[in-house]
Amino acid sequence: MEKKxxxxxxxxxxxxxxxxAVEVLGAIAQKYDHQFHFAYGAIGGVAIDxxxxxxxxxTISLCEESDAILLGAVGGPKWDHNPADLRPEKxxxxxxxxxxxxxxxxxxxxxxxxLKSSPLKEDIVKDVDLLIVRELTGGLYFGERHRTENxxxxxxxxxxxxxxxxxxxxxxLARLRRKKLTSVxxxxxxxxxxxxxxxxxxxxxxxxxxxxxxxxxDSTAMKLITAPAEYDVIVTENMFGDIxxxxxxxxxxxxxxxxxxxxxxDNFGLYEPVHGSAPEIAGKxxxxxxxxxLSAAMMLQYSFGLLEEAKAxxxxxxxxxxxxxxxxxxxxxxxxxxxxxDWTEKxxxxxxxxx
Amino acid sequence: MEKKxxxxxxxxxxxxxxxxAVEVLGAIAQKYDHQFHFAYGAIGGVAIDxxxxxxxxxTISLCEESDAILLGAVGGPKWDHNPADLRPEKxxxxxxxxxxxxxxxxxxxxxxxxLKSSPLKEDIVKDVDLLIVRELTGGLYFGERHRTENxxxxxxxxxxxxxxxxxxxxxxLARLRRKKLTSVxxxxxxxxxxxxxxxxxxxxxxxxxxxxxxxxxDSTAMKLITAPAEYDVIVTENMFGDIxxxxxxxxxxxxxxxxxxxxxxDNFGLYEPVHGSAPEIAGKxxxxxxxxxLSAAMMLQYSFGLLEEAKAxxxxxxxxxxxxxxxxxxxxxxxxxxxxxDWTEKxxxxxxxxx
Ligand SMILES: CC(C)[C@H](C(=O)O)[C@@H](O)C(=O)O
Ligand SMILES: CC(C)[C@H](C(=O)O)[C@@H](O)C(=O)O
Numbered sequence: 268m269e270k271k272x273x274x275x276x277x278x279x280x281x282x283x284x285x286x287x288a289v290e291v292l293g294a295i296a297q298k299y300d301h302q303f304h305f306a307y308g309a310i311g312g313v314a315i316d317x318x319x320x321x322x323x324x325x326t327i328s329l330c331e332e333s334d335a336i337l338l339g340a341v342g343g344p345k346w347d348h349n350p351a352d353l354r355p356e357k358x359x360x361x362x363x364x365x366x367x368x369x370x371x372x373x374x375x376x377x378x379x380x381x382l383k384s385s386p387l388k389e390d391i392v393k394d395v396d397l398l399i400v401r402e403l404t405g406g407l408y409f410g411e412r413h414r415t416e417n418x419x420x421x422x423x424x425x426x427x428x429x430x431x432x433x434x435x436x437x438x439x440l441a442r443l444r445r446k447k448l449t450s451v452x453x454x455x456x457x458x459x460x461x462x463x464x465x466x467x468x469x470x471x472x473x474x475x476x477x478x479x480x481x482x483x484x485d486s487t488a489m490k491l492i493t494a495p496a497e498y499d500v501i502v503t504e505n506m507f508g509d510i511x512x513x514x515x516x517x518x519x520x521x522x523x524x525x526x527x528x529x530x531x532x533d534n535f536g537l538y539e540p541v542h543g544s545a546p547e548i549a550g551k552x553x554x555x556x557x558x559x560x561l562s563a564a565m566m567l568q569y570s571f572g573l574l575e576e577a578k579a580x581x582x583x584x585x586x587x588x589x590x591x592x593x594x595x596x597x598x599x600x601x602x603x604x605x606x607x608x609d610w611t612e613k614x615x616x617x618x619x620x621x622x
Numbered sequence: 623m624e625k626k627x628x629x630x631x632x633x634x635x636x637x638x639x640x641x642x643a644v645e646v647l648g649a650i651a652q653k654y655d656h657q658f659h660f661a662y663g664a665i666g667g668v669a670i671d672x673x674x675x676x677x678x679x680x681t682i683s684l685c686e687e688s689d690a691i692l693l694g695a696v697g698g699p700k701w702d703h704n705p706a707d708l709r710p711e712k713x714x715x716x717x718x719x720x721x722x723x724x725x726x727x728x729x730x731x732x733x734x735x736x737l738k739s740s741p742l743k744e745d746i747v748k749d750v751d752l753l754i755v756r757e758l759t760g761g762l763y764f765g766e767r768h769r770t771e772n773x774x775x776x777x778x779x780x781x782x783x784x785x786x787x788x789x790x791x792x793x794x795l796a797r798l799r800r801k802k803l804t805s806v807x808x809x810x811x812x813x814x815x816x817x818x819x820x821x822x823x824x825x826x827x828x829x830x831x832x833x834x835x836x837x838x839x840d841s842t843a844m845k846l847i848t849a850p851a852e853y854d855v856i857v858t859e860n861m862f863g864d865i866x867x868x869x870x871x872x873x874x875x876x877x878x879x880x881x882x883x884x885x886x887x888d889n890f891g892l893y894e895p896v897h898g899s900a901p902e903i904a905g906k907x908x909x910x911x912x913x914x915x916l917s918a919a920m921m922l923q924y925s926f927g928l929l930e931e932a933k934a935x936x937x938x939x940x941x942x943x944x945x946x947x948x949x950x951x952x953x954x955x956x957x958x959x960x961x962x963x964d965w966t967e968k969x970x971x972x973x974x975x976x977x
Contacts, residue, residue, distance in 0.1 A: 356810050386746050386848050407778065412813040417782040419817040423762065427772040453861070455711050458767040462774040485868040492847065492872050493741050506808070510865055513840040517847050 269302040270571060271333040275326065278312040278355060279544025280554035281339020287556030287611040288337060288563040291583075294618045295567070295576050306333065310362065311341025311355035311544075321358030327365060335570040336362075336537040337563060340544035355544075363403050368529035368537055369429070370436045371401040372565070373512045375495075377519045380588045381597060385520030387492065392519050394496040398444065399515055400437040401508025403529055405429045406459070408505050425459045425504065430466045432532065437502035438474040447478045447499035451487045451507055463504065484511070491515055516541050523555040523596045524584075526562035528569050536570045538562040552606050555594040557584055560614060583617035624657040625926060626688040630681065633667040633710060634899025635909035636694020642911030642966040643692060643918040646938075649973045650922070650931050661688065665717065666696025666710035666899075676713030682720060690925040691717075691892040692918060695899035710899075718758050723884035723892055724784070725791045726756040727920070728867045730850075732874045735943045736952060740875030742847065747874050749851040753799065754870055755792040756863025758884055760784045761814070763860045780814045780859065785821045787887065792857035793829040802833045802854035806842045806862055818859065839866070846870055871896050878910040878951045879939075881917035883924050891925045893917040907961045910949040912939055915969060938972035 274289060276282035289305055296303045308326035315321050321341070330336050341355040351357065362368070377385075377395040385392050402425075410422030434450070441448040450467045452460035464481055471479050482490070484507045490497070491511065495518050503511060516522050525541040540558030548554060561584060568577035592613045595604035605613070615622040629644060631637035644660055651658045663681035670676050676696070685691050696710035706712065717723070732740075732750040740747050757780075765777030789805070796803040805822045807815035819836055826834050837845070839862045845852070846866065850873050858866060871877050880896040895913030903909060916939060923932035947968045950959035960968070970977040 351810075351816070354810065360811070386743060387741050388743060391741050408811055414813040414817055419780055419813040421778040421812045421814050423776040423778060425774055453864075455709065456715070456763055457776045458769040458774040459776050461706070462769055485864045488843070488865045488869040489872045489877075492869065507865075509808075509840050510843045510862075514843040514847065514869065517844045522844075 268571065268573065269304070270335065271304045271306065272566070273330045273333040273336045274305050274307050275310040275336060275338045276307070277310050277339040277341040277544065278343050279340055279546040279549040281311075281341070281544055283549070283552065283554045283607050284540060284556040284559040285337060285339040287607055288559040290611060291560050291580060291614055291618070292563050294615050294622065295579065298579070298619050299573070299576050301573075301576075310338065310358045312343050312346045314358060315346060315349070315353055315355065319353070321353065321355055322361045322365075330362070330366065335535065335566045337559075337566065338537055338539035339559065340540065340542065342544050343546040360408065362537065363529060364409060366535065366537070367404060367531050369402060369404040370433055370530045371403040371508065371512075372440070372528040372530065372569070373399040373401065373516070373525065373541060375399070375515045375519060375525060378521050378524065378585070378588065381519070381521045381524070383520070383599065384597065385518065387518050391493070392495060395519050397495065397498040397515065398440060398500045399508060399512040400433065400440060400500060400502040401512055402429065402433040402504045403508075404505075406505035423457070423459055423506075425462060427462070427466065430463050431470070434467055434470050434502060437500055438470060438477055441477045441500040442474065445499040446476055449480050449482050449487070449498055449501045451482050451484050451501055451503035451511065453484050453507075454481070455483065459504070487511060488514060491518065512541075523594070524557040524561065526558050526565050528562070528565045530569060534570050536566065538566045552608065553595050553604070554607050555596050556607050556611055557594075560584060560611070579618055583614045586617045587613045623926065623928065624659070625690065626659045626661065627921070628685045628688040628691045629660050629662050630665040630691060630693045631662070632665050632694040632696040632899065633698050634695055634901040634904040636666075636696070636899055638904070638907065638909045638962050639895060639911040639914040640692060640694040642962055643914040645966060646915050646935060646969055646973070647918050649970050649977065650934065653934070653974050654928070654931050656928075656931075665693065665713045667698050667701045669713060670701060670704065670708055670710065674708070676708065676710050677716045677720075685717070685721065690890065690921045692914075692921065693892055693894035694914065695895065695897065697899045698901040715763065717892065718884060719764060721890065721892070722759060722886050724757060724759040725788055725885045726758040726863065726867075727795070727883040727885065727924070728754040728756065728871070728880065728896060730754070730870045730874060730880060733876050733879065733940070733943060736874070736876045736879070738875070738954065739952060740873065742873050746848070747850060750874050752850065752853040752870065753795060753855045754863060754867040755788065755795060755855060755857040756867055757784065757788040757859045758863075759860075761860035778812070778814055778861075780817060782817070782821065785818050786825070789822055789825050789857060792855055793825060793832055796832045796855040797829065800854040801831055804835050804837050804842070804853055804856045806837050806839050806856055806858035806866065808839050808862075809836070810838065814859065842866060843869060846873065878949070879912040879916065881913050881920050883917070883920045885924060889925050891921065893921040907963060908950050908959070909962050910951045911962050911966055912949075915939060915966070934973055938969045941972045942968045
């Protein structure tokens with residue numbers, strides 16, 4: 268298979284973790300006889316510095332010519348006081364909208380060797396294996412807004428089409444898993460939520476093998492802590508998804524390992540770690556590249572349909588943890604932490620012992 | 623002191639827990655020589671059944687003539703499929719708006735004897751002592767909305783006045799505590815949040831003794847789990863407050879004990895437990911009345927300024943737990959659970975040994 272991948276390292280530790288993931292993709296290409304062509308572009312703070320634009324046109328063009336995007340992270344204190352349109356995360360919001368990446372997938376899975384670092388008790392999180400499907404191009408994020416000195420307005424709108432496609436996507440994903448779908452809304456208050464709930468109910472008939480439940484966003488925020496193992500697939504709108512997926516990301520203690528995908532209907536997608544740009548450790552060579560490497564695995568799975576190759580990466584990462592190799596963020600007391608490079612080499616070695 | 627209290631028992635376990643709290647208020651009145659007059663009204667499901675209205679006019683009139691409101695809980699499966707205007711929680715939303723109860727206070731404090739039932743590890747929650755101040759009469763809850771078969775809209779609006787009064791309220795409360803205020807918003811996306819953040823920054827000068835930080839709602843949802851003890855007072859808008867306060871309510875394992883207050887500028891307020899109507903155990907006499915009893919203590923403190931009396935209730939509840947008396951929801955394995963009545967008698971006995 269031959270594929271073009273646009274790489275957007277971004278800010279902070281972005282370049283370091285992206286380099287690691289590109290190496291892993293290279294090893295996969297060699298082992299399984301694929302050709303991955305990497306082209307690099309600017310996004311976020313570095314793009315503001317260079318082009319006065321967090322998502323310059325040449326980056327958009329690069330992405331348009333490619334089959335998938337691998338992103339590091341954007342943002343940092345340097346740009347925190349920029350006007351809204353010149354902030355790093357604006358690049359992220361614009362790329363999502365430009366490429367119609369409406370479905371954000373965030374799997375959270377308990378990893379046995381890491382349960383000690385979970386803030387939750389082990390018996391509550393040990394069986395966690397959930398997937399949050401967040402609508403990513405609608406709702407409050409992209410509604411009309413308006414502000415004066417004395418009042419402000421943000422509009423939360425959803426159309427039937429916007430809801431139908433994300434709900435279909437979630438049903439389809441639930442089918443490939445444990446066939447349980449939790450649709451999250453605030454239907455006791457919002458009209459958008461009532462439309463959302465009705466559409467989920469209409470869709471049920473098309474997926475009779477999937478068990479569906481509705482859950483209010485406030486009680487979901489509770490249950491993600493008290494009984495997270497009961498969830499399989501959670502689908503929700505953009506803002507609720509932002510909050511709940513960040514909440515879910517810390518329960519198993521493995522935030523540094525969590526990947527994400529933001530997909531379009533034709534399987535074009537953007538892949539990035541859940542964690543941020545961690546400016547405080549940038550450039551030190553100690554960042555954990557696992558989340559970005561696993562995001563690359565999601566790319567292979569979702570955009571390229573390379574299931575075996577994706578699994579090879581996941582297995583390699585799991586094996587490295589099993590063998591007791593960790594970067595500094597996760598190393599248990601008394602265990603020496605590996606650098607980003609050294610840890611990545613362990614992963615490469617699992618994929619191909621010749622490394 | 624002579625005060626009129628409107629009691630709205632509501633649905634499910636509401637009547638049982640409210641009865642307990644009224645008894646405790648009676649004991650306080652006797653001990654400290656006050657006169658509390660209780661008048662009962664209907665709200666929620668019972669009001670729908672009796673008046674086809676979740677907040678009938680006679681209930682509103684009762685409340686208008688009183689100094690504070692004590693509420694049990696509303697809702698239950700019986701009314702789940704009613705049209706939006708005939709649902710029990712609509713009574714709650716309307717009473718908040720009618721009485722301009724713009725400030726919802728939800729304290730969450732770790733109770734040593736209950737840390738075992740927390741889903742979080744003990745060292746993370748043992749020092750938790752936070753107060754969430756939620757704006758309760760604005761935002762998405764009360765904006766214009768609109769729905770057709772194919773699209774829906776909810777508007778999120780805030781005026782300067784709405785933000786200023788809740789922010790002032792939060793600063794004032796922070797001053798009475800550890801003087802740390804966390805303002806939560808989504809200023810990297812929403813115009814309402816940017817207005818909110820600007821107003822918090824403007825207000826700072828008036829409260830130089832209070833340390834202020836801004837925190838995005840998504841990262842707050844994480845930190846409430848990873849480092850909840852770092853918060854003192856959290857102030858946020860209506861929908862974020864709904865989600866975060868429910869999330870916070872489960873971290874210490876003491877949901878059954880959490881009180882809340884919904885206040886107007888002149889100290890008129892509505893007091894209710896954080897938990898819901900728990901229809902599955904209604905009528906069995908086993909509900910935990912602690913949250914409602916502690917809500918009554920908040921009434922004494924915030925609406926009546928009776929600090930000593932409020933503390934007497936809090937101390938009594940703490941003493942009963944210290945002595946190892948629990949209702950079924952909290953009784954450790956091997957410890958016999960007390961009924962609602964028996965547990966309430968223990969509290970009454972702490973207040974006045976003659977009971
Ligand atoms: C940076 C920010 C705009 C973004 C969002 O809110 O979507 C981030 O929190 C995320 O979840 O990817
Ligand atoms: C019942 C519901 C409308 C209400 C809300 O969302 O405000 C409840 O969740 C609460 O927090 O008091």
